Amino acid sequence: MHLFYQPDSNLYELDEEEARHSSKVLRLNSGDIIYVTNGKGTLQKCVLNIQGKKAGYEVLESQIIERRPFSVHLAIAPTRKAERNEWMVEKMTEIGVERIDFMLTEHTNADTINRVVNLTRLNRIAAAAMKQSQQHYLPVITIGNKYEAFVKGVTGSEKLIAYVPDHNKVEHVFSKVKKGSGTTLLIGPEGDFSEKEVSLALDHGFSTVSLGPTRLRTETAAVAGCHAINLAQNIL
């Protein structure tokens, strides 16, 4: 099944990169069947119509794919390396995530955030990962929200913060997930959250959780946390 991404449901044409991919890499021709999603749950079965460099399509069938009965939301202090932030977005999208926020925390360098997280690139990476993993919803990605405003704004979901003052006293995120509900997990920067940030989260109904016995880098913590929440929702 060849799945493509076209956010504009009224365009009936693949963008340049996907058009090239369809003919040059997948070697598809006019008349071949492709599937197109708008990243918002619409899946269309289409007939390809290649003309030169353009790849148009005619819709045969259209269906709405329902959202999952739960949602996974990661709010992360970006790492200093762009590739690690991009990797995070790719892997969490493959595994399953509805929303990713790259926040500004006390220990985040606000001056460099635009260098380490580029929204255009991240959305392109998420779209590729969505297609690769045969999903039909593109995660919402935001950049540069201030931690404090963010923490105060989260509503209607299980609120968790990955912070372990003492291993033995904190439950694993897996054990805190409520079946069928939304989960928001905060992941701190390399220098971790400040005491002030942790108490602000606790004051706003967040619970501290562990991500396991080993010390994980920020991007590993985000992917492990995202995976643990998905596991709990799919298995329990």
Place this chain on the structure above:
Amino acid sequence: MHLFYQPDSNLYELDEEEARHSSKVLRLNSGDIIYVTNGKGTLQKCVLNIQGKKAGYEVLESQIIERRPFSVHLAIAPTRKAERNEWMVEKMTEIGVERIDFMLTEHTNADTINRVVNLTRLNRIAAAAMKQSQQHYLPVITIGNKYEAFVKGVTGSEKLIAYVPDHNKVEHVFSKVKKGSGTTLLIGPEGDFSEKEVSLALDHGFSTVSLGPTRLRTETAAVAGCHAINLAQNIL
């Protein structure tokens, strides 16, 4: 806690790269306390003794860190991109893994395997990840074992193969883990395992398992599988 890696317990000197790191990056001086592991469970508390570019140390205390009461073993068909294989090793080491085998399967290109997996580089990446995550055992990494020989050789552990002919009929790896025992999980190449390879595994006592509802790339599957096994062992 500054943890360093010196595989030779009789050398009492950091290698060139770690010596430079200790003085130039961590700005440590003679007399400072460091910790050194040999990657085989020995943890030594030492006094640093910097002389020019050399960083020697004197051992104050030495202890043996016990192995975990279970073991995690991933056998993977390497992806075509070296960086994705290296990323896998880094992430699985952070999360916790005893052994990683990059196998030759029917759909693996044997001619390029030395280009996509370089044992020296992988061991260096694993050592860095071991230190980063404050662990004291370096995973054993092998390259180029033939799938058939490998599958026939695995003994004394829960044997699983990530293969889903039909989602609904296969349990998730998380549910198949036996508390406190070793687990071996086979991860296929981009073209997946061949029918022949799957039946060979089944004939040798492997059970097919799922890694979740979404289709994961090889490297994501390996890390998700490794994480699911660790979760099952640490939580159940």
